[in-house]
Amino acid sequence: MKIETKEIYKCEHCNKLYQLKHWCLEHEKTCNKNPDNDRACFGCRHLTKKSETIYYDTGYGESERKVDLLYCNKLDTFLYPPKVEHKGNMYETEPKENKPMPRTCKVYDDESTDFDEFFNCN
Ligand SMILES: [Zn+2]
Known part of the structure; x- marks a missing residue:
């Protein structure tokens, strides 16, 4: 041994x-x-998944496929997580941009319902 x-x-x-x-x-x-690699987005109710058609160049012409992307309903933009940012393999989207998740976010909201907006009097 x-x-x-x-x-x-x-x-x-x-x-x-x-x-x-x-x-x-x-x-x-x-x-x-x-x-x-932590982002407020991960606990925020504005973050959803959206299926998007991506167009890409195969070298012989253009091709397309469907991918699931993260989308912020409040900022109205696609967002990619830090992991994707490090690897540099984010998708380009049009007309709405695909941006890196912000480190801090003004519109962060961890409430699970929309009711608070109706009843909140502050
Ligand atoms: Zn580790």
Whole structure:
């Protein structure tokens, strides 16, 4: 039997283990538990999913397919999460833009119903 002692790398946020430092660093950038990847959008009722037709260039011509994108009803725009931002593989949408999720948001709302807007007298 061979016993080897070697360094392993552990994600600071979720404790996942990696043998290669490079992959651990890559993972940490997109780790869901990395506070840097947290956005108010994830707990906000304005965020919904929308099915959208994406047009793309295949190299031989244009093609299309349907994808599910995140959409903010309040800001009236598509939003992509930090993970997509890091990878740089966001879709381009028209006429409504696909933007990165804001770090802080003025229209953030975690209420689950619309009733408060009717009864809120502040
Ligand atoms: Zn992690």
